[in-house]
Amino acid sequence: MASITIRNLDDALKSKLRIRAARLGRSMEEEVRTILRTVLAEEDTSRNLGEIIHQRFAVLGGFDLPPIAREEIRDRPLFDDL
Incomplete structure (x- = not known):
């Protein structure tokens, strides 16, 4: 297993991470692994x-468009009379 060190981490960000990890019953390390796994898994799915x-607008529900009145196909113009 590889390990990384993150330098110059903002104190506010570290505090948020610590609080989030505690709220979810995880260590800070495990929380970072979970966040990285989730974010990188989302990138792998090509949509x-x-x-x-x-997906963005599905929560709004759908709607039906009214039918469009169609005309019959017209005959092609004949230029034989010229």
Whole structure:
């Protein structure tokens, strides 16, 4: 297993991390591992733009568009008379 050292960590950030870890019943180290695992796992899932937009607005619910009135296909113009 590898280990890393994080230098120059802001005191406020460290405090938030300590509080979050305590609230979840974890050590600070375990909390950092969990956060890194979660964030990096999200990056691995490739979604296309359509899926991202759908997920963003799915909570609003869907709606139906009214049907569009269609005309019959017109005959192509004939230029034989020229």
